[in-house]
Amino acid sequence: MQNLKNIGLKTTTPRLKVLELFQNQNAGHERHLSAEDVYRHLMADNQDIGLATVYRVLAQFEQAGILSRNHFASSEANGPGAGGAGRAMYELADAQHHDHLVCLDCGKVEEFFDAAIEAKQHAVAKSKGFELADHALSLYAHCTKKVCPSRPVGV
Amino acid sequence: MQNLKNIGLKTTTPRLKVLELFQNQNAGHERHLSAEDVYRHLMADNQDIGLATVYRVLAQFEQAGILSRNHFASSEANGPGAGGAGRAMYELADAQHHDHLVCLDCGKVEEFFDAAIEAKQHAVAKSKGFELADHALSLYAHCTKKVCPSRPVGV
DNA sequence: ATGCCTGCAAAAAATTTGCAAATGC
DNA sequence: GCATTTGCAAATTTTTTGCAGGCAT
Numbered sequence: 285m286q287n288l289k290n291i292g293l294k295t296t297t298p299r300l301k302v303l304e305l306f307q308n309q310n311a312g313h314e315r316h317l318s319a320e321d322v323y324r325h326l327m328a329d330n331q332d333i334g335l336a337t338v339y340r341v342l343a344q345f346e347q348a349g350i351l352s353r354n355h356f357a358s359s360e361a362n363g364p365g366a367g368g369a370g371r372a373m374y375e376l377a378d379a380q381h382h383d384h385l386v387c388l389d390c391g392k393v394e395e396f397f398d399a400a401i402e403a404k405q406h407a408v409a410k411s412k413g414f415e416l417a418d419h420a421l422s423l424y425a426h427c428t429k430k431v432c433p434s435r436p437v438g439v
Numbered sequence: 440m441q442n443l444k445n446i447g448l449k450t451t452t453p454r455l456k457v458l459e460l461f462q463n464q465n466a467g468h469e470r471h472l473s474a475e476d477v478y479r480h481l482m483a484d485n486q487d488i489g490l491a492t493v494y495r496v497l498a499q500f501e502q503a504g505i506l507s508r509n510h511f512a513s514s515e516a517n518g519p520g521a522g523g524a525g526r527a528m529y530e531l532a533d534a535q536h537h538d539h540l541v542c543l544d545c546g547k548v549e550e551f552f553d554a555a556i557e558a559k560q561h562a563v564a565k566s567k568g569f570e571l572a573d574h575a576l577s578l579y580a581h582c583t584k585k586v587c588p589s590r591p592v593g594v
Numbered sequence: 595a596t597g598c599c600t601g602c603a604a605a606a607a608a609t610t611t612g613c614a615a616a617t618g619c
Numbered sequence: 620g621c622a623t624t625t626g627c628a629a630a631t632t633t634t635t636t637g638c639a640g641g642c643a644t
Contacts, residue, residue: 293598294598294599294642294644295643296600296642298600318633332601334600334601334602335634336600336634336635339634340599343634343635355512357508357510357573372634385563385564385567387569396563398559401559401560404559405576405578408551408553408556408578409540409580412551413582413583413584414542414578414583415580415581416580417581418578419577419579420576420579421574421577423564423569423573424575425569425572426569427569428568429568448623449623449624450618450619451618451625453625475607488625489626489627490609491609491625491627492625494608494610495624498609526607526608527608527609
């Protein structure tokens, strides 16, 4: 795959498999994955790839702009039993930038883009004498559509 | 101090000292502190308080709404040598909510509030069938005022 | 060939937990 | 006095690093 060579990385099995995993976001896995998630998926696919390698590949891909890393603050967004914003979540870095809306009831992550918010962010930074380089915006909210799997009754 | 009793916590030395530390944000410390920061400040004040206790107190204060926790993604925002968004930063939960602008050159954290952004966030959540409960917005930017201590030359 | 990569194991870093002793009310 | 709280140490969790061997080019 050219993708990898283009960024100065040799085409190796771990890298290929990790890339595939993110690009084939159909086979029963979400778009946002933690290092551990990736590792488990590879294991399930009988790939003998170490967790340390997964971390290294994820870091390389992030630096190359192929993946982007998020830190969600809600415990629900991470695995069940995961406390706080312990783990990083990776996702394919699409052409279109977006922010996240995390469901506090089931942990599902939706994406959104709001041009007005983006513009305002730049304005805020500039007004304070800064040039905006990046930002992270996560909304934590409750589903009002009564469709959350793990939704508490009556909430 | 009533603050503590009001939230169902006994008035103990560790709690009092931690609260004091955040309320007296004058004596050579920043407004945003990590658990380790708090611990070091207490040590410097000859308080014999364990790090585990600091973590417990911070968690209690956060739940009580006295402090709020942030996870900044830039390495500069955390201590020198701190990688990524490893540690949580706590600050006094003011009456006025605000978001953060983190300087990518020196790690300094400025605060801002933008009503338009806040309103838009609610609108976005509602439009997706959610009720916004909380959010985290951090801007990462470069200082254009040439006043950053650790500012790379010519940037 | 040769230098980039990997797996494994150990190290780090941040935070949590178990438990007996200490403390507030 | 008694439940709450603390300090210490050990355990967890997440991520990073050292190193000897392996693989892509």
